[in-house]
Amino acid sequence: MPSAAPLECRNEFALHNERRTFFDRDRCMQEPALVMLARHPVFAESAGILSRLYETYDFLLDCIAPHEWPTGPGQRRILPQTALEPTVRHGLDQAMRRIRNPPACKAELTALADRRHVDSTLAAEEERVGLRQAVELPGHQVHLLMDPALPAPGHQEFQALFRQHLSAGETADTLAGCTAEQAGTVRAAVELMLATAPDLCTGLLRHGRYIVAVDGPDAFDSASTREIPGAAFVAVRCMRTPERLAEALVHELVHLRLYDLQATRSVFAPAYDTATAPTVAPEWHKDSPVPRWPVDRALAAAHVYVHLRAWFEQRALDSGGPDLWQSAETAAFRATSLLDKVARHAEDCLGPAGRGFLRWLTEVHQSRTGPRPRERAAP
Template sequence: MRDVLWTGIYGAMDEICRRSRAAYATAGFSQRASALAVHPLLDNFVWEALTSGWTEPAADHLRVPVAGDLDSPARWFRRDHPADSALAAHLRAAACSDLELADEPCTPDETFARRLTGACRLLAATVPELWQHTAPFVTRVFDIPSDGMSSASLDHTGGAIFVSSVSGDAGSEADRIHLAACLLHEAAHSKSYRIFRAFEQVRAPESPDFIDVPWWRSTGQTWAWDVDRSIVAAHVYSHLATFYDRLSATRPGLRRRRQQAAFRARFLTNVLLQLPPSALNPQWRDFIEWTASTIVPLGKLTDAGEKELSRPLSSFPLYRSG
C-alpha cells in the first residue's frame, strides 16, 4: 500500500518536530515553546551550528517564538518578531546571490496577501491532510515581484519563502491554482529542511551535477542536477503530484500536470536509489525510499517516458563513483 505524505516520521508534523527538537534545544530554544514557531533566523543559526559544529546557544532575540495562529496565513505577513528586520537584510543579501533575483524581498501588500490567502484556502479544501502537516513549517512569506521566478526558498533559512506577485491573470482561478502550487512547493521545502535538521548530515552528500534532467533540457538553464537538488526536488514533486491528483478529479485539464509531477518524482527517486552506499548514508536513502513510496500512480506513459524511467546509473556520463 502506498504511503501518504502526511504520515510517518517524514510526513507527520508532530513526528518531524519531535525528531528535530534536539537541534533547536541546543540553540537554547525552549521546548515549552511551539516547535512550529521557530523564526527563520533561528533556523539559520541551527543550520550553521550543525554544519560547523557550534555548540553555544543562539542570541536571545532569535529564540523568541513566532507569534500567530498556525492555521492562519495571517502569521506569514506579520513583521512583529524582534529578528524580522535582520531576516529581511539576510534574505535581501541571499536574493542578490543565491537566488540571483534583481528585486529585494518585501512584505506582500493587501492585494497580494488576499491572493495568497485564497490559494491557501484552495489547498486546505483540496489536500486538507497534506496542507495541515506542511503549511505550519512556513512562518514568513515575502513577495519578490519577479517574472523570472515564481517562488523560492533557502535550505539554510527554513520557514521563510519567496513568492512572486507578478501575474497576467491576477484573481483568476488559474492564478489561484498557480499560487497554491507555489505555496505547496515552498512549504514542502520548509518541511524538508526541518526533517534534515534531525539528520547526522544536514545536507545531502556533495556530488557533481550528473543527473541529466529530461524536463530541464530545453529551459536554457543548467541541464544537470546534483544529488542534493534531486532529493529535495523529488520530495516537492511528490507533494505537487498529490495536489494535482486531487484537483484533477474536478478539473480534468490538470491531469497532465499531475502526471508530469508524478513522473518527475519517480524519475529522480529511481536515479537516486541506484547510487551506491558510499554516496548516500542510510538516513538519506531511507528518506528517498519513503518519498518514492508516496508518489501517486503514473498511469500510461509514452515509450520515451518509459525509457527515461528505466535509465541505469551508468547512462549518466558525468557521474563519478567513489
C-alpha cells in the same frame, strides 16, 4: 529552491513515448496518495518532525552553551516560537554544522545569544506597529510579512539573509510587503489547499512560519532555502489567483518539510558535499544554463514532483480540465525520472534515513504510476 513555471506537457513525452506506462488516470481512483504522503511516521508527520527539531535545538544549547542560554520556563533554554523563527534557526543551524568543533559551535551560539532581538519575532515586531496579518490554523499560525523594510533588527537580518542566499541582485528583485488584496489571496489559497488535500496540507503548513512576497523584473516564481528555514517566498505575479498561489505554496512547503527533516535525520551520507557530488541530467533541463543537478537537488525535486503529481490529479478530479491532467502527467514523468536517477547514487550519497526516504517516496509514486523500465531512463 526556486520552483519552475506552471507545469506544462513538453516534448519529453514524445521523446519517451511512454505516457501511459508511467501515468494512468484510472489509478487515481484507487490509492489515496495525498493521504499516504501525509502520514508516514518519520518522513511526513509534521508534529514529530518539528518536535524532534525543537528538542535537538534545545539539547544543543544545553550541551554546548548552557551559561549563555540559561534555562527558562519548563527548564527550557529556548522557547519553540523562538527556536523556529527563521533568523534564529539560521544561527542554530550554523552552530549545528560546527558540532564536531565545539569551540566554533559555542562561538556561533554565543553570538546568537548576544543579539538583543533574539527573543522577538518578525510577526511580533509587525504586531507592535499594527501590521500583523496571519492565516490562523488549529495550533499554528502562518504569518504574512507585511513590511520587510521595518527598521527592526530581525527584519534587517531577514533582508540580509534574502540578499545573501536567494536574491538575483539589487536591481533584479526585492522583498515586497503583502497588500491587503494579496493577504486575501493567501487565505483563499490556503482554503483551496485544505479543501483539496486536508491531511497533507494541514501538515505542510506547519512547516511554514512566513509567506513572503517578492517583486522585481528577475524575481523567481517561488523559492525557499535551508538558510532561511520556515519561509516561503512567492513572486507577486504568482499571488494573483488562489489556484496559482496554492501550487506555489505546496511546492515550497514540501521543500521546507524536507529541510526540517534533514536537520535531524541522516538523509545524506556524512561525507556528502553538494559541490563535489555526482550529478544527474533531467531531460527537461538539457538546454538550460544548469543542465546537470547534484543528487541533493535531484532528490528535493523528486520529492516535490511526487507531491505535485498527487496535487494536480486531485485538483483535476475535483474541478476537471485538461490543463490539470497535463500538469499531473508532467509531474509524474519528472518524479519517475528523478527517482530512478537518484536511486543509482543512493548507496554512496544517501544516509540510512535518506535511503529509507527514497524507498518510501518511490513506493508511494509507483503505487499510482507503475515502475518505469530502467533501461529507458537517461543518466
